[in-house]
Amino acid sequence: MEEENRRVVIIHAAAKLFREKGYDNTRTKDIADAVGMRSGGPFYHFKSKQEILYAVMEVGLRRALAATEEISQRDDSPIGKLRALVRAHLASILEQEQDASSVQLYEWRSLEAEGQQRLTSMKDRYTALWQVALTELERSGQIRDGGPTTLLLLFGALNWCAQWYRHSGPLTLDELTDHALRVFLPTAHFE
Amino acid sequence: MEEENRRVVIIHAAAKLFREKGYDNTRTKDIADAVGMRSGGPFYHFKSKQEILYAVMEVGLRRALAATEEISQRDDSPIGKLRALVRAHLASILEQEQDASSVQLYEWRSLEAEGQQRLTSMKDRYTALWQVALTELERSGQIRDGGPTTLLLLFGALNWCAQWYRHSGPLTLDELTDHALRVFLPTAHFE
DNA sequence: CCTACCGATCGGTAGG
DNA sequence: CCTACCGATCGGTAGG
Numbered sequence: 031m032e033e034e035n036r037r038v039v040i041i042h043a044a045a046k047l048f049r050e051k052g053y054d055n056t057r058t059k060d061i062a063d064a065v066g067m068r069s070g071g072p073f074y075h076f077k078s079k080q081e082i083l084y085a086v087m088e089v090g091l092r093r094a095l096a097a098t099e100e101i102s103q104r105d106d107s108p109i110g111k112l113r114a115l116v117r118a119h120l121a122s123i124l125e126q127e128q129d130a131s132s133v134q135l136y137e138w139r140s141l142e143a144e145g146q147q148r149l150t151s152m153k154d155r156y157t158a159l160w161q162v163a164l165t166e167l168e169r170s171g172q173i174r175d176g177g178p179t180t181l182l183l184l185f186g187a188l189n190w191c192a193q194w195y196r197h198s199g200p201l202t203l204d205e206l207t208d209h210a211l212r213v214f215l216p217t218a219h220f221e
Numbered sequence: 222m223e224e225e226n227r228r229v230v231i232i233h234a235a236a237k238l239f240r241e242k243g244y245d246n247t248r249t250k251d252i253a254d255a256v257g258m259r260s261g262g263p264f265y266h267f268k269s270k271q272e273i274l275y276a277v278m279e280v281g282l283r284r285a286l287a288a289t290e291e292i293s294q295r296d297d298s299p300i301g302k303l304r305a306l307v308r309a310h311l312a313s314i315l316e317q318e319q320d321a322s323s324v325q326l327y328e329w330r331s332l333e334a335e336g337q338q339r340l341t342s343m344k345d346r347y348t349a350l351w352q353v354a355l356t357e358l359e360r361s362g363q364i365r366d367g368g369p370t371t372l373l374l375l376f377g378a379l380n381w382c383a384q385w386y387r388h389s390g391p392l393t394l395d396e397l398t399d400h401a402l403r404v405f406l407p408t409a410h411f412e
Numbered sequence: 413c414c415t416a417c418c419g420a421t422c423g424g425t426a427g428g
Numbered sequence: 429c430c431t432a433c434c435g436a437t438c439g440g441t442a443g444g
Binding site: 248249250260261264268269270 | 437438439440441
């Protein structure tokens with residue numbers, strides 16, 4: 031459907047702008063410009079700026095969750111799964127084409143309560159899949175404590191990378207993944 | 222000086238509001254209300270809203286840095302120092318009375334380039350003190366890798382606590398400190 | 413530090 | 429999806 035395509039285009043343009051400048055500092059006119067519309071254009075497709083934000087976050091969450099589900103169902107070792115999860119999570123935050131995922135993380139506060147509630151079940155599902163992975167690692171003795179606090183600290187370490195990681199810098203995404211794993215899985219071997 | 226006192230009062234009120242609602246969503250009138258002034262009042266003491274933000278961040282950084290300097294100069298073991306640093310860092314983010322420090326962390330992007338530049342040396346100094354602590358730990362064999370990437374991952378784990386930690390929750394600040402240390406210092410003993 | 417006010421910005425809409 | 433526009437908001441200021 032043509033209408034659906036236009037929505038998708040707007041969502042992508044908005045994701046990029048929200049990520050770069052933040053929700054509050056993005057004008058709906060900026061979004062219109064980015065897709066070649068006049069200032070009022072986006073409101074033909076979305077009721078409000080908030081609805082655009084919601085749509086961006088839903089796309090971001092949906093994609094991140096899909097990747098995580100797929101990894102969880104693999105037939106792989108607990109460590110192999112964690113590596114894949116960490117790698118996918120970092121990619122969703124740091125790769126340019128994935129603006130929507132980082133908007134979801136960093137603009138959460140800008141989304142009104144109702145939108146937050148509608149996305150809660152997806153967020154919970156995402157967390158739950160990670161928690162399963164950590165619990166497996168604790169059970170197999172490769173991590174001392176795989177409880178929820180450890181998971182939150184891990185998420186923090188990874189999410190914060192958006193603040194400092196640069197593709198032009200010395201670390202590749204794979205090296206960063208390994209570094210994070212080494213910190214959180216000190217007893218494991220990496221050859 | 223009376224003038225100085227009024228500035229301090231405004232800075233504290235602004236810090237609280239910036240933290241709770243974000244810089245963009247705080248009205249200068251909100252700040253005025255919070256200190257019992259009329260809408261134009263704050264501009265008698267500050268040239269602009271940006272100047273208020275700068276003042277808040279400077280206060281936050283100055284205090285965090287002072288605590289860190291003091292800890293670094295203690296006569297304590299590397300692990301003891303790291304624990305003190307982590308504890309102080311978490312306190313600066315999570316304790317209510319320290320809004321200024323968390324504003325500095327979470328609203329950095331809202332500060333215009335010139336303000337950012339003027340605060341860079343203090344930020345660098347803060348990071349450098351932590352780096353020394355990590356290097357000591359690596360040298361004494363209590364951490365595998367005490368390099369800059371590990372430090373950034375550690376900062377991330379700690380800073381992210383502002384997103385989820387609740388004083389009404391099950392963890393005390395000391396327990397959270399211990400948990401973080403256990404993750405990052407797996408070989409160390411805690412009795 | 414207040415009063416009174418302005419100038420610009422911006423999300424959103426009517427009507428086509 | 430555009431044109432034309434409005435209604436409200438808000439940082440900031442003159443003048444005292």
